[in-house]
Amino acid sequence: MLEAKNLTKRYGSHTALNKLNLSIQPGEIFALLGQNGAGKTTTINLFLGFIEPTEGSASINGISVAENPQEIKKYLAYIPETVMLYPNLTGLENLEYFSSLAGFDYSKKELGGLLTTAGLQAQAFDQRLAGYSKGMRQKVGIAIAVAKKAKVLLLDEPTSGLDPKASNEFSQIIQSLAANGTAILMATHDIFRAKEVASRIGIMKEGNLESVIDASMISANELESLYLKTV
Ligand SMILES: Nc1ncnc2c1ncn2[C@@H]1O[C@H](COP(=O)(O)OP(=O)(O)OP(=O)(O)O)[C@@H](O)[C@H]1O
Numbered sequence: 001m002l003e004a005k006n007l008t009k010r011y012g013s014h015t016a017l018n019k020l021n022l023s024i025q026p027g028e029i030f031a032l033l034g035q036n037g038a039g040k041t042t043t044i045n046l047f048l049g050f051i052e053p054t055e056g057s058a059s060i061n062g063i064s065v066a067e068n069p070q071e072i073k074k075y076l077a078y079i080p081e082t083v084m085l086y087p088n089l090t091g092l093e094n095l096e097y098f099s100s101l102a103g104f105d106y107s108k109k110e111l112g113g114l115l116t117t118a119g120l121q122a123q124a125f126d127q128r129l130a131g132y133s134k135g136m137r138q139k140v141g142i143a144i145a146v147a148k149k150a151k152v153l154l155l156d157e158p159t160s161g162l163d164p165k166a167s168n169e170f171s172q173i174i175q176s177l178a179a180n181g182t183a184i185l186m187a188t189h190d191i192f193r194a195k196e197v198a199s200r201i202g203i204m205k206e207g208n209l210e211s212v213i214d215a216s217m218i219s220a221n222e223l224e225s226l227y228l229k230t231v
Pocket of ligand 1: 014015016036038039040042043150187
């Protein structure tokens with residue numbers, strides 16, 4: 001579903017991402033760990049088509065991102081660290097607007113159902129986004145991903161700044177999306193959350209994917225030790 005082949009990004013003589021080979025299947029959550037500047041966001045931006053690879057390719061569903069940037073948007077949903085939505089529209093109106101952009105025309109009841117699935121409290125549906133917390137905005141972001149029927153979800157530091165309860169709710173929601181067949185790539189600094197939600201975990205250092213671990217084979221403490229040894 002998501003595939004990187006020798007994916008490389010250089011800025012002048014600086015290599016931000018070096019020959020990444022990675023494949024993420026439907027139903028899988030892959031967490032990318034690594035220090036600041038390790039290349040996590042670069043990887044996500046290459047899958048989004050925000051930047052072009054210097055070498056190699058990123059593809060989604062067998063379609064090259066660089067060659068078909070519009071086509072791949074149909075399959076993708078992206079939740080950045082700070083979800084950008086319209087502050088003067090309500091949660092429901094934002095969801096309505098972004099799902100209509102993706103070609104879906106949901107009734108008010110269906111939109112409410114999507115927000116509920118994403119974990120948003122009903123009393124917030126008709127409040128303006130300007131008054132939402134970070135966790136609430138992310139829930140609208142998730143509802144948009146579900147509304148678009150996205151096959152691939154890209155998350156950049158989704159739990160940073162969330163309180164433990166919101167972070168836990170977030171984990172449960174993305175796990176249920178994966179259980180429904182979404183392929184998920186998540187960049188994070190949260191080792192314990194990565195261990196909890198991911199099927200596989202990659203540790204990056206200076207643009208290289210140094211190791212890939214099956215999350216079920218390692219404890220959170222072992223993962224932390226491995227991380228500290230790697231970076
Ligand atoms: N537009 C750019 N021009 C030059 N260098 C860049 C550019 N974008 C990223 N880089 C460099 O590429 C490297 C990888 O950056 P990237 O943002 O992918 O790291 P990251 O792992 O996401 O870090 P963080 O955890 O801080 O988000 C860094 O050294 C960064 O300075």
